[in-house]
Amino acid sequence: MPELASIPWNLLMPLIVLQFILMIVALVDVIRHRRTNGPFIMWIFIIVLGNLIGSILYFIFGRRQV
Template sequence: MITALADCLKRDKTNGPKWMWILIIIFVNILGPILYFVIGRKD
């Protein structure tokens, strides 16, 4: 979860608003970081 948050905050562009991904990573415990790395990253 910490790695996903750090990556999200460091990136300039994500698929969708950055605040939404931060909330998903924090509140959707195990699946949130996985979803971010699979769907949320632009690169």
């Protein structure tokens, strides 16, 4: 485990926090509105498994414009 000690966690922590915040916001949005471009459950899987990129893809392509 000496590899984990050499990782600069203070530089990575903002990106990790941003990822979790964006994922939570995207999940709340998809659950509240349920009107998406494509299947509802597919977007949940993309957001959860795609991490940062999945959340960004949802906000760009997944939200249905009213």
